[in-house]
Amino acid sequence: MTIIKMTAAEVARKVIDNQPLFILDVRNHDAYVDWKIEGHNFEYLNIPYFELLDGVDNVLSKLPIDQDVLVVCAKEGSSIMVAEMIAEAGRDVFYLEGGMKSWSSYLEPIKVGDLRGGGELYQFVRLGKGCLSYMVISEGEAAIIDAVRFTDVFTNFAKQKNVDIKHVFDTHLHADHISGGRLIAEATGATYYLPQKDAEEVVFDYTAIEDALTVKIGAAQINVSALYSPGHTIGSTSFIIDGKYLLSGDILFIDSIGRPDLAGLAEDWVGDLRETLNVRYRELTEELIVLPSHFMKIDELNTDGTVAKRLGDLFAENHGLNIESEDAFRHIVTDHLPPQPNAYQQIRQVNMGKITPNYDEQTEMEIGPNRCAVR
Template identity: 70%
Template sequence: MTIQEMTSKEVTKKVFNKEELFILDVRNKKDFQDWKIEGENFDYLNVPYFDLLDGVEEIIGKIPAEKEVLVVCAKEGSSIMVAEMLSEEGLSVSYLKGGMKAWSEHLEPVKIGDLQDDGVIYQFVRIGKGCLSYMVVSNGEAALIDATRMTDVYLDFAKSLDVKITHVFDTHLHADHISGGRTIAEITSAIYWLPPKDATEVTFAYQPLEDGNEVTIGNTTINIEALYSPGHTIGSTSFVVDKMYLLSGDIIFIDSIGRPDLAGMAEDWVGDLRETLYTRYKELSEELIVLPAHFMIIDELNDDGSVSEKLGTLFVQNHGLNIEDEKEFRKLVTENLPPQPNAYQEIRETNMGKNNPDIDQQREMEIGPNRCAVR
């Protein structure tokens, strides 16, 4: 039998559609336990590649004949070899094209909704990393929010819509992934906005993004209104788009809240985080649809693959928004934290313009899941 390749886009569609898939992951056990492809109806077998060098006979009985089988490794090569061995044993299998490297970089655009005067807002789901970025489109113009380093995806998407990117925003100085905002702004001559309190060490020019800033996209009344919302970082800024959507950055997620410790300032910023969540956000309309910069678990995806929820619903269901005792809240967000993101300090310095790593170094820095939330 010939082996088939399966792309990250095809796997993403299976995640969105809740299809069944059996994944044979041939990376080492530590890497698999730390980070894997997640799907609601996916099953897994993790056997390191080196344990299969002498043959696959011992695992044949563990691979279901009735399910689609995908072999996964870090970069593709090992999965092709294992897939070929399984094929020689009569099994029909596919391998993940580009491996987990490609999975980490895939962006899937999803339409979130319509805005005034034929405007549209799109969400780009970085399915393997949990990152979410946005494009607001109106009257031939577009704004990008929290773009990743895969800049071609946004540029090509804007071209397909025949729109010009005129504004690029980062809600905060990211610590878990390298921002593509500044690069896109340079390519398109767009204005690049960054909260000044997060930009005290940056080495490049930017437009200071401050509370109350309003930016109009296209010749319409679609406004992106900045709302200072510190806590994840001291400069974190949310956006209210068209009085319908709250782009919350890493302050609040669907099932958790942002961690305040990625610049080593957890004790100092926990008060800001509580003030943002329990006072500033409480003053906003509960009908606003929250669009965060990350998701933590696959269960947070809606049926169409998007990630969103009404603010009022989050005030009821999100545990981080329902801790009355301030000491208990402080304890939660300073002590109950997952490991910090891989290479987070190097990523922060890259986003400041202090480092200029090559593409292989950038990929290595970003390997693994995002860890921007309190557990």
């Protein structure tokens, strides 16, 4: 029988389209438990590859014959070896090209909606890392918010749409992934914006984001308005797009709220987080559609693959928005923090421009799940 490679893009389409897939993950158990490919209709079997070196006979009976079987490892080598043994036993089988490294890197652009005057808003979903980036398009111009480091994805998409990237924003100084914002701006001549309170240690030029800053995109005059919203970082800033969408950065997620500790200042910033969520956001119209910069689990995806929800619904359903007392909020936030993101201190240094790791080093820094939220 045959062994066939499956790309990260093909796996992503199975996730978004709610298709079935059986995954045989041959990484070590602790790596699998910490981080795996998630799908609404996926099934899993985790057997470390070293347990299969003598053959796969004991595994074959556990593999379905009525759906695709995908073998997954860290970089693809071990999955090819196991997949070859399964094929030799007479079964069709796939392996993930590039392994979990390729899954961590893949971005799926999805249209969120139309804007006034023929504009469009796109969300770039990084399924393997939980990162969400955005592109606002209007009459030949584009703005990007919270771009990840795979800059070609954004510049190539802009070319496909025949638009020029004029503005690039980061809602805050990221600590869980490396920003591509500054490099995109340098490559395109766009203006790069960063909250000034997060930029005290950066070593490059930027344009400061201030509260109530308004940038117009294209002749259609789509407003990208800044709303100071500290708590995840001291400079965290949200954006309201076209009076319809709230890009909440890492302050508010669909099923949780942002963590305040990635600069080591949880006790100092937890009060800012509460004020943003319970004062600044409460003053906004509940009809705004919240578009966060991360998601935590596959259940947060809508049926079209986007991560978005009405602000009023989050006020009713998100547990982080329904903690009444300040003491209870402080206790819940500071006592329920997940492990720190992988290499988050080094990632902050990269995003400040202080260190410049090579591509492989950047990949290793970002390996693992999203950990920006309070559990």
